Amino acid sequence: AQRVTQPEKLLSVFKGAPVELKCNYSYSGSPELFWYVQYSRQRLQLLLRHISRESIKGFTADLNKGETSFHLKKPFAQEEDSAMYYCALRSGGYQKVTFGTGTKLQVIP
Amino acid sequence: GAVVSQHPSWVICKSGTSVKIECRSLDFQATTMFWYRQFPKQSLMLMATSNEGSKATYEQGVEKDKFLINHASLTLSTLTVTSAHPEDSSFYICSARKRAGYTDTQYFGPGTRLTVL
Numbered sequence: 001a002q003r004v005t006q007p008e009k010l011l012s013v014f015k016g017a018p019v020e021l022k023c024n025y026s027y028s029g030s031p032e033l034f035w036y037v038q039y040s041r042q043r044l045q046l047l048l049r050h051i052s053r054e055s056i057k058g059f060t061a062d063l064n065k066g067e068t069s070f071h072l073k074k075p076f077a078q079e080e081d082s083a084m085y086y087c088a089l090r091s092g093g094y095q096k097v098t099f100g101t102g103t104k105l106q107v108i109p
Numbered sequence: 110g111a112v113v114s115q116h117p118s119w120v121i122c123k124s125g126t127s128v129k130i131e132c133r134s135l136d137f138q139a140t141t142m143f144w145y146r147q148f149p150k151q152s153l154m155l156m157a158t159s160n161e162g163s164k165a166t167y168e169q170g171v172e173k174d175k176f177l178i179n180h181a182s183l184t185l186s187t188l189t190v191t192s193a194h195p196e197d198s199s200f201y202i203c204s205a206r207k208r209a210g211y212t213d214t215q216y217f218g219p220g221t222r223l224t225v226l
Contacts, residue, residue, distance in 0.1 A: 042219075043202075043217050043218065043219045043220065044153075044202070044204075044217040045216075045217065046214055046215070046216075051212075086152065086153070096155060096158065097143070097155065097215060098155070099152045099153045099154075100152060101151065101152040102152055
């Protein structure tokens with residue numbers, strides 16, 4: 001069975017402070033990991049995926065297979081980063097995506 | 110772009126009635142669509158995977174006869190909540206899978222708020 005764990009329901013940081021949203025997963029195969037973001041009153045949208053190794057809006061995430069983690073990081077938080085963030089795992093050919101419970105990021109001005 | 114729409118955005122119905130929710134991929138074809146349910150302040154729970162031209166694959170614990178899914182075309186999937194009851198009140202979200210080269214991405218609809226009285 002696949003599982004995604006986001007231990008923090010709420011993370012509050014000051015503007016300009018570093019951000020790290022934690023995500024751990026359990027899956028027996030080779031997973032694809034994603035971060036989705038949902039801004040207030042907007043639909044869920046893809047932020048980044050581990051295979052792309054990209055930086056989106058200053059956010060990065062590195063897949064650590066040893067620690068089964070895929071933490072989302074940003075060196076300097078901005079107010080517009082305030083949103084709900086979901087870590088997600090996609091498995092194999094079936095393409096089933098499992099979401100974590102989400103972390104609400106609140107950036108304090 | 111890749112836009113997914115849902116209709117209606119909200120619906121209120123009486124207990125015992127059926128409600129149909131539509132999910133459309135507006136500018137791409139989607140052989141696979143997914144239906145999720147989200148309770149307040151909780152994560153998205155996958156209900157079923159909808160495949161164009163074939164039967165949907167339901168997750169464990171989801172009643173097939175209660176949540177009817179039809180994926181009749183490459184741009185439309187429908188979820189019908191049959192004989193709805195108050196406990197079916199929830200936020201239903203669909204997503205459509207778009208393939209581009211070697212990557213594929215799920216694009217989400219805005220969701221449908223169902224309230225059963």
